[in-house]
Amino acid sequence: MTSAKSTEKPPLETKSQTDQSKNSDEENQSKKRHGGVNQLGGAFVNGRPLPDLVRQRIVELAHSGIRPCDISRQLKVSHGCVSKILARFYETGSIRPGIIGGSKPKVATPAVIEAIANCKKGNPTMFAWEIRDKLIEEGICDQESVPSVSSINR
Known part of the structure; x- marks a missing residue:
């Protein structure tokens, strides 16, 4: 006796079944993203x-x-x-969370910008970190208010 192989194809999904499966996938992705x-x-x-x-x-x-x-x-x-x-x-001393989003306050006041421009005019090859040190040294800025190297380069 020979065994007959089944040539039946699996049933095709209907459009509504496919849509339902996509919707549940999207819902799962949404839940993963949000909570x-x-x-x-x-x-x-x-x-x-x-x-x-x-x-x-x-x-x-x-x-x-x-x-x-x-x-x-x-x-x-x-x-x-x-x-x-x-x-x-x-x-x-606070349990409050940090601020979400928003922009940081500008540190480069007009006086600081002018001092940076003068440094660059006086010595165009001066590095930004040197300018930063000079701003602190001359009392134009303190350690907390001095602009970052990337801000000076802008």
Whole structure:
């Protein structure tokens, strides 16, 4: 006896089945981008700060002597996030998240711009880092307000 091979083809998907499958793929991608569950089982929304209540709890637990890795597991928040929040709290005393987006304030005041232009006129081969040092040395800027090398090059 010979065995007969099945020559049946699998049923073709209908247009509506294909559309449904595409829609569910798009929904899954959307969920991955906007929020989900981290490796510890905690919920998060990508690109958004942790709620203030959770931030406060992190600080309270740390203050009571619990280690960051244990806080991480207990609150289901990544160790990096816990460390970052605690570092900011110890540095500034605030649990508030950093600013999302926006532009940094300009450091190059007209006086600073004029001083940079004078340096470049006086010595066109002077490096931007040298100009930066000179601005501090001459008291035009302090360490916090001196423009970056890339700003000077612009």
